[in-house]
Amino acid sequence: MSRPPASPSDPSPEPGDGGGFQHPSTPETSSSPGGRPRAIAAISAIVAxxxxxxxxxxxxxxxxxxxxxxxxxxxxxxxxxxxxxxxxSWLYAVAVFLFRGFRWPRAGALVAQLFVLTIGFPTLTGGYPLAGLAMLLPAAVAIVLLFDKRVIRFASRAAGSPPAL
Known part of the structure; x- marks a missing residue:
């Protein structure tokens, strides 16, 4: 059953298209065949x-x-x-919900990476270069990937609502 548009500017939904709702993992919004950008999987893996x-x-x-x-x-x-x-446990939740495409974990992942950077630099310069690099490199990669257009487009869903972009 199709529902009417929420406002006059919304296009009327076609029968059988789910009422106009398009999940961010549809092929039109992704860069990989599975529908989820590879950058999302990479960021989620780094945070996990x-x-x-x-x-x-x-x-x-x-x-x-x-x-x-x-x-x-x-x-x-x-x-x-x-x-x-x-x-x-908070970081595990951030990784899981970012992988699912929610909006709120992007900020949590960014804050976590900034914390890692603040610990990684003193570790690197304090005589533990391998440990410092093991913290700095993944954090830098995650920060760069968090601002990728495909990541922002995919991870823009608010809980219980259609995608924002």
Whole structure:
């Protein structure tokens, strides 16, 4: 069943076209045969890898906490562990919802990459060049890809509404 247009400027929907709604993953808006730009998959993979690294750091931190590593404040260390776990789960959510084409994870992914850059530069110049490059290069790639036209076009869907562009 077709619904009438929301405003007079909207074209009237054709029968059987889903009421005029076109998902951003249709072939007309993508650069790959599957409908999703490869840049979206790359950004999602980078963000998911960063979340996995944070999860590994949280596991190592928790293990050190359990084995009795000296800390100034036990509850402060527990709070730090909770922050690591929360940020890792937030990054996983950003990766998943960006991959699905939602709008809000673009800002979250950009902020996460800026945080990685602020840690990567001191790491690089502080005597750990491989670790610094391992942080800086993926973050720089993700930032560049986040501003690609195809990524913006694909990841412009608000929750429960048709694409914005």
């Amino acid at each position: 890898a960063e979340a996995t690294a944070l999860l590994a750091a949280a596991g190592w931190y928790g293990l050190q906490l359990v084995t009795g590593a000296p800390v100034l404040s036990f509850w402060g260390a527990v709070f730090t562990l909770a922050l690591l776990l929360a940020f890792a």
